[in-house]
Amino acid sequence: GENVEQHPSTLSVQEGDSAVIKCTYSDSASNYFPWYKQELGKRPQLIIDIRSNVGEKKDQRIAVTLNKTAKHFSLHITETQPEDSAVYFCAASTPRAGGTSYGKLTFGQGTILTVHP
Amino acid sequence: DVKVTQSSRYLVKRTGEKVFLECVQDMDHENMFWYRQDPGLGLRLIYFSYDVKMKEKGDIPEGYSVSREKKERFSLILESASTNQTSMYLCASSFAREINFGPGTRLTVT
Numbered sequence: 258g259e260n261v262e263q264h265p266s267t268l269s270v271q272e273g274d275s276a277v278i279k280c281t282y283s284d285s286a287s288n289y290f291p292w293y294k295q296e297l298g299k300r301p302q303l304i305i306d307i308r309s310n311v312g313e314k315k316d317q318r319i320a321v322t323l324n325k326t327a328k329h330f331s332l333h334i335t336e337t338q339p340e341d342s343a344v345y346f347c348a349a350s351t352p353r354a355g356g357t358s359y360g361k362l363t364f365g366q367g368t369i370l371t372v373h374p
Numbered sequence: 375d376v377k378v379t380q381s382s383r384y385l386v387k388r389t390g391e392k393v394f395l396e397c398v399q400d401m402d403h404e405n406m407f408w409y410r411q412d413p414g415l416g417l418r419l420i421y422f423s424y425d426v427k428m429k430e431k432g433d434i435p436e437g438y439s440v441s442r443e444k445k446e447r448f449s450l451i452l453e454s455a456s457t458n459q460t461s462m463y464l465c466a467s468s469f470a471r472e473i474n475f476g477p478g479t480r481l482t483v484t
Contacts, residue, residue, distance in 0.1 A: 258433060266414065289471060300464065300475040301417070346416055350471075353424060359471050360424070361407060361432070364417040 259284040261349050263365025271373050276337050278368045280347035281329045289350035289359055290323060290330045295367075296343045304345075305332070337372045344369050377401075378476035380465050386482045393452040395479050397465030405468040406448035408432075408440065410461045411478070417464060423448055455483045 260283040270276050282290075291306035307314045307321045307330065314321050318337075323330040334341055345368045353360040381396035399406065405424055409417040409432075419432030421440040429440050437459060441449045448467075452459055460483045465476040 263416070291471075291473075300477055303473070306471065359468065360405070361419060361422050362473060363419065363433070364409075366414060366416040 259287055259349055259351050259363040261347060261363050261365045263347050263368060265368060266366065267369045267371070269371045269373065270337050272337060272339060274337055276332075276334045276341070276370055276372075278332045278345055278347065278370075279329060280331070280349075280365050281327075282349040282363075283328065284349065284351055285325075285328065287349040287351050287363075290321070291348050291350070291362070292319075292321060292332050293346045293348065293364075294343045295346065301346060334370075337370075339372050339374050342370055342372045378465060378467055378474050380463075380476040380479050382479050383477060384480050384482075386484065387452075387455050388484055389456060391452075391455045391483075393455050393481070393483075395450040395452075395463055395465075395481070397448045397450070397467075397476055398446055399448075399467035399474070400446065401467070401469070401474075402445065403467035403469045403474075404445070405473075406442065407466045407468070407473075408438075408448065408450045409464045409466065410434070411464055412461050420450065457483050459483050 263280045288309040293301035294304045295301040320333040347365040348362040378399045407422045408420040423429045423442045439451045463479045
């Protein structure tokens with residue numbers, strides 16, 4: 258099955274700095290790569306995603322890059338703010354059998370991001 | 375707005391008890407999932423279902439079973455609870471790329 262590795266496990270930055278979180282996956286059939294942010298006591302929330310036919314996607318201060326050949330993808334947060342502090346999870350989606358419909362998500366281990374004012 | 379609800383936010387059970395965790399979604403999603411979340415391990419998939427009466431094992435199915443008799447409801451069953459099943463359990467449903475999580479059930483087995 259799919260295996261997703263995420264690094265680093267913790268990341269501490271100063272407000273205004275950039276933060277980068279990296280993930281690798283094992284299943285070349287995975288075709289969708291979302292990133293989730295989970296604040297303390299809350300459920301994970303989707304912040305950005307990328308499909309396998311795209312190399313990069315940006316949404317304001319957040320960007321995701323995908324290298325299908327190397328099977329890795331990364332989350333980039335620029336101009337970090339204290340409210341960016343949370344746990345971030347990457348994930349890879351394996352298509353449902355027999356088709357290209359999105360299926361189950363396999364998550365990375367999570368990165369605790371702390372942004373110091 | 376999709377709503378995924380779980381029967382309990384907090385649950386305390388004794389070792390050996392049979393435990394039922396219920397999940398209901400209200401948007402007619404085909405796909406439903408049960409994850410457990412532990413610090414440093416991320417979210418690990420226990421079981422999932424792509425249709426009524428269909429179920430597939432995830433990455434850590436041992437000690438668990440599931441039931442999906444209706445499209446909107448996906449139940450997780452701990453046949454004989456053990457202390458190593460103390461965890462946060464998250465249910466989710468999805469259609470296409472959109473996946474929605476429930477609020478989670480914090481289960482403590484003593």
